[in-house]
Amino acid sequence: MHPRLPFDLSLVLVVLLLWGAKGQNDTEPIVLEGKCLVVCDSTPSSEPAGNALGMSVRSGSGRVAFSASRQTNHEPTDMSNRTMIIYFDNILVNVGNHFDQESSIFLAPRRGVYSFNFHVVKAYNRQTIQVSLMVNGWPMISAFAGDQDVTREAATNAGLVIMEKGDKAYLRLERGNLMGGWKYSTFSGFLVFPL
Numbered sequence: 001m002h003p004r005l006p007f008d009l010s011l012v013l014v015v016l017l018l019w020g021a022k023g024q025n026d027t028e029p030i031v032l033e034g035k036c037l038v039v040c041d042s043t044p045s046s047e048p049a050g051n052a053l054g055m056s057v058r059s060g061s062g063r064v065a066f067s068a069s070r071q072t073n074h075e076p077t078d079m080s081n082r083t084m085i086i087y088f089d090n091i092l093v094n095v096g097n098h099f100d101q102e103s104s105i106f107l108a109p110r111r112g113v114y115s116f117n118f119h120v121v122k123a124y125n126r127q128t129i130q131v132s133l134m135v136n137g138w139p140m141i142s143a144f145a146g147d148q149d150v151t152r153e154a155a156t157n158a159g160l161v162i163m164e165k166g167d168k169a170y171l172r173l174e175r176g177n178l179m180g181g182w183k184y185s186t187f188s189g190f191l192v193f194p195l
Contacts, residue, residue: 064109065190066099067092069183086120086131086171088187104187105170108163112194116169117158118143121184122176129176131155135169142174152184160192 068088
């Protein structure tokens with residue numbers, strides 16, 4: 001009679017087979033039944049000492065991504081919005097539904113590292129536009145476009161931000177007017193990995 005093992009040996013064998021097929025140092029996630037990610041690492045650094053395989057299990061529902069654009073110009077003088085939030089009226093992607101189209105604010109569903117990028121085009125020459133990525137009311141990264149002889153100049157930037165669950169990210173127009181027609185101005189973000 002064999003002693004009872006504290007884990008399902010068939011699951012371990014499947015993981016080992018998949019792990020060996022991918023290569024020893026490859027840490028690509030494996031989706032099992034759409035509910036669980038199993039990540040194998042031959043050189044684990046933060047796993048408990050009793051886990052010789054370096055296997056960790058995380059929820060597979062962590063997909064978070066959004067991308068939005070403007071279909072019309074953004075004229076602050078025509079707005080009653082004193083916070084100068086740039087509104088995006090065309091949702092391209094909203095995986096997880098964490099970007100609210102009405103407020104144009106992204107709400108972080110969990111603590112993690114998030115990637116954001118924006119590309120906004122000024123509407124008129126002889127003006128400067130400045131845009132900031134705001135997290136909880138504080139500017140994280142900014143961009144400007146100020147060539148007085150160019151009409152359709154773009155201000156663009158990208159960066160990684162650590163956010164806590166419930167943190168809010170949005171774009172604020174510091175000055176100028178944005179070109180919106182033909183969807184020139186965009187705002188996108190996604191969860192790189194949870195912390």
